[in-house]
Amino acid sequence: MSLLRRREAGIALALLLVIGVTTVVQPGFLFSAGGWRDLLLTPAILVVLAVGQAVVVITRNVDLSVGSVLGLTAYLTGRLFIDAPDLPLVVVALAAVAAGTLLGLVNGAIVAFARVPALVITLGTLYVYRGVTLTWAGSDRIDAGDMPRAFLRLGTQQVLGVPVLTIVAAVVLAAVAHYLHTSRGGRQLYAIGSDPAAAALAGLPVRRRLLGAFALGGALAGLAGVMFAARYGTVSSGAGTGMELQVVGAVVVGGVAIFGGSGTVAGAALGAMLLLTINRALPVVGIPDFWQRAVVGALIIGAIALDRVLATRRSRRLAAARDADPPGGTTAVGPAAPGPDHDRTRTEEATA
């Protein structure tokens, strides 16, 4: 645990480092109304997605369809504003979240009941959901003019200098983190990811938990869709394309093991912030537009490598601990070991 915490501390440190360096090069990066706001605002959407993805990955699954779900729900949000102008914002938002939950449930149901790999299924639904959006939207798109001012304002509004979307992301993060850490269901998600077969043998409600995880992932993707519409003010049928890899990248950078069982949503959130902050920092420190992706890629690989180093240290420590003061299994062996061997000899002579 302490070591996991150290893992998150590492990312946080890297984040601060990036911010620090960039701010030195360009004070406005932090010390300007816009700089400060974007620092908090830009990662908000990816953080929400990463939290959802982290929960799924912890169960040793993955949801590649989040980008398409975001696109669909973002468009739905806009459509509702146009087709049902007098719906209150909250209702619209809830509708989008509900839609996301539904799409997540579809993934979860197929994975949990047909016992098929999530990677394959969500790769399929990535295509399907995107196709549905394209069919529905066609060349139509939602422009800022189509959405209520009040809603668009949410995309940038600040409370006490903190953007609303950032607050939303923070609340989501806190809630999910609390659930994972302190509830039975939360711990079971880790158990399932740690060893699915053992989880089944232990009689955990594996299917229900998987459904829950995917539903949560979908719901958060839906919420992200709403945030997307509010922030970018325009939604085309291509919204969120290719986001899945960015999200998984963030989760991995955040130290959530891709094979499930370990990692925290806080880490995933930090990973998301780190990725996007670096994205924004690179041009400021003068890395030309075109080379930026390369740097991000190198960063992701670096982060995973770091994880490995830490993990290896951990298991070495555990092995050492076992040898140093061998617990139950190996301690008291000494004095009485001959016992059963004698007995056994006797029996087997008898059997002869």
Added chain:
Amino acid sequence: MRSHARPWWQRALLTREMLTVAILVVAWVVASATVRGFDGPLTITYLVLDIAPVLLVALPMTLIVATGEIDLSVASVVGLSSVTFGLLYQAGLGLWAALAASVLLGAVCGAVNGALVAYAGLPSLAVTIGSLALYRGLAVGLLGTTAVTGFPDSWTDGATANLSESPWPVVTLGLLALAAVFAVLLHATPFGRNVLDIGRSSEAARFSGVDVRRTLLILFVLSGAVSALAGVYYTLRYGSARGDNATGLELQVVAAVLLGGVSIFGGRGALHGVVAGVLLIGVLGSALRLEGVTVNVINIVIGTALVVSVVAPRIAGGVRVRRRASTSPRDGSAVAQRS
């Protein structure tokens, strides 16, 4: 003792691969019968030209997935090799020199992935998501806004010309040859057996003297090299080397491989299934386009096909599902490891 539980024809026909082959045949027949213009000679030409890069990359991907790993960086390698090839052409290199150099670079890209996965023991999914961004970044970085064009016809013909009067493009031969090579490699050599064993239990493979790391490294190098080859083909077919060439190809390839019946957990898979998977995606696309169906519906169809192809056998062979599920937890986890 009997060497087989089931008669040969059952073993040959009642396989996951054959399901894909069957769907392909049906799709083809239906399309030829109902879709105007599908039975024309152009269909074959375009089909081959379009699927060529997917098929190329799918060959090594099949083996990688069969070990339980995955390589998502392939499309970026295609892009990077396309750019390198273009730049080398500008620099005045000959066709073969430029081609060799690009393929070599691809091999290096693959080696980097392979080293990180096999020797540093990092999860391939994560690593190659990283190198996907890295290699693509290098590709667009190298060329920026420019695109290298104007390759001599003598070069581009190799990628686009047909065999004399037949509707079959020249590249067909190359594809068949390479597919055959990989088929033999996977199904009839010790290396292939080891690949499948690693997919099922790399621990047991190690105890049988299989050099798991070297095997993985080789596979990723192959993947890089073949992707680079696809990059060159790409460049010559479209006569334009660009940093963003083949963006998103990786998902198409993975989809095709899985559609072809390779288990994402590793340990199971056959090349004829994958070839059928690639063709199926190509045929569906071309038939639907001829019907004037737009890209979105095509996406839906392909996505659904992917899901169904995985779910259907599960539901059919429900017995097997239960059996697999009830094997000892240790093995269960060892298998699930790679989900």
Added chain:
Amino acid sequence: SGGGGEGGGGGDDDVAITMLPKNLGNPYFEASTAGAQEAAGELGVAVDEVGPDAASPDAQVPFINTAAQQGVSALVVSANDPTAIGDALEEARSAGTKVVTFDSDTEPQFRDLFVNQASAEGIADKQLELIAEQIGGAGEIAILSASANATNQNAWIALMEEKLASDYPDIELVETVYGDDDDQTSFDKTAALLQSHPDLKGIVSPTTVGIAAAARYVSTSEYKGKVAVTGLGTPNQMREYVEDGTVEAFALWNPTDLGYLATQAAAALVAGDITGAEGDTFEAGRLGEYTVGADGEVLLGEPFVYDASNIADFDF
């Protein structure tokens, strides 16, 4: 839609035209397709819109191939790459299909006709005029373009760079970034631009997606009113920002007219009224008569400037 199928039926008696924009889901092309349909209605020909979801040449090629297989009478295409789709177009033409490029051209040898929205010079000049007057003739500006390989954008940008050097000594182009015609990317690139160039006076975005995203970002930031945004945009996308004062004025030709003209030209080619040779003239319905210029170019006209005074009159 089985429209393609019907088209495949008889390229000879009834005329079938395939409209292939850079990508679907782009309102600019929605407008041009509307124009195409209008023309089709008047001419009594069938127009089908097909296209990829991402604006890349390799995604465009299969649709060109399909058109060739269907043996459609004409293909009206906005090229994602000047050369990459060349072979496919040639094959289509050898199969008897007339090829008209619009909005974004290929190399001349690949098509019969290019319907140009406005001369590249015209577009470049107009945008520089606008930005110059909006920032008072001096200061740093940046360009937010579409994809790095977009033919027409790159052509305009090159011209703008020349013009800046020669005619606008006090205006400095500090950076050109690429939003790939994706809302989110363009939006974030705008943010990055303003971050990294605190003294930036204006942003020119010669693409409808880019200018909308830039305007959206600026309108919600403290740069509103301080940093000018202009370029090429559609009224519906920009209305919001013109009304709230983020954007003073922007330019664009009428994409509906562009699609209309392109379709008229295609029909004329099919009918054999013109061959695409310089000097050919044809009747383009409500737009009147047009003449084919050097290397098969037909010029729609000069770009039109939209601002608070007139934007209410347009809806596309």
Added chain:
Amino acid sequence: MPNAAPMLRLEGVAKSFGPVAALRSGTLVVRPGSIHALVGENGAGKSTLVKIVGGVHRRDAGVVELDGTPVDFGGPAEAKAAGVAVIHQEPASFPDLTVTENIYLGREPLRRFRRIDRRAMRDGARELFRSLGVDLDPDRPAEGLSIADQQIVEIAKAISLDARVLVMDEPTAALSAVEVRRLFTVARGLRDAGRAVVFISHRLDEVADLCDTVTVMRDGAHVSTDAVADVTPDELVRRMVGRDVAELYPKVPSTPGEVALRVEGLESTGTFHDVSFEVRAGEIVGLAGLVGAGRSEIARAVFGVDRYDAGRVVVGGRVLTPGDPAAAIAAGLALVPEDRRLQGLVVESSVARNVSSVALRRRRAVLLPGAEAELARDWAGRLAVKAGALDADATTMSGGNQQKVVLAKWLATHPKVLIVDEPTRGIDVGTKAEVHRLLSGLAAQGLAVLMISSELSEVLGMADRVLVVREGRIVAELDRAAATPEAVMRAATPGASAVAEGGAA
């Protein structure tokens, strides 16, 4: 008490996995306040029966009654809820969770707002370990626990359920004597509290020691149920095997040839130190020691799957490259590893592919269809492997048969030196005898055999020489004559008191 109404009753329970009839008619009647032994050969269907009781599998036929009321568990959860606790044969712990979380998973004590009460949980775990007399850190992750410790956690989990029926499937397979005794104490405690306990083991001495009633199974069917006092061990064995077991240790004396394997000063920090020994052609050398002494590690290092820090391994005069099993195999070395399901076999692969996996793949550049089956049929025949067909997955075989496949796989390479690690762990007496006959036969033909076993009697019965490993060092070398149980144990156990205690046991 024995004639109280049954707490658990199974009658003619059947279960098949596809073609395999794992259980034909399982019958088991367990009364409260009784410890009931369930014995049978590998593949007799014990674990399958247990898994049905525990709700892991659903039965195809038959009745299961709990306290006289018929039950049909849909899953392990239902079984738990009904008061049935099962310790399965393969411990299944969650490496990423702490030991405590492993024990209480799904049943964590809660505070207000249904939040987990971590303190209460930790204290509970401490208490459980105290009652089992082991000191495990409740907060350490389960990752890296030795098999034995994993088994302990399983036991603690089962006990914490405070169930009416406790079923233990070979819980002692990996336990040390002391742990076994403590486990027995706990079990007796439960019995005296009126619970029903089912105990599965291949060690008949343990059955005699702990149980009051014993049920014998063979080929998935019930054979007999008696009071333990009424049946002799060899009678039990006869019923289990269905035939008389031949001599268990058919050791043919052989004349050692030249040195086949020489290990010189092998060193691996933390695991073993300065290990040197020789094995000659035609002799069987036993490697004795307590569980955890490091014998497997030595074997793995010699074979090359593990690296070592110093020393060298010489096979047939050739010095092996460290950490390169391929080289070892080429030199004529073979290792039958400790864990056959994880290391010995690719259980998802067919018998044919497993048998031919090493021999054939080293010889052929291209594998023609049939070649594998050919080789496999030959060896499966020689070792009398029982399998549906050569292309049947190894998963579907019972422990004993799987072990034979592993042996076949290595013998097919015609090795000069054969290392066997726990060759008969969890294997029934019948198969055991076959394996022993095979080994001594091979030795007689000039094969050099290094045998690791935790069963002292096995080592003494089979070995020409015995090397004793203690805490990673070879502390004694005894020839067949000198190798008495006392001598070996004295060498193996730290502290002289060992022997005294041992005698007492």
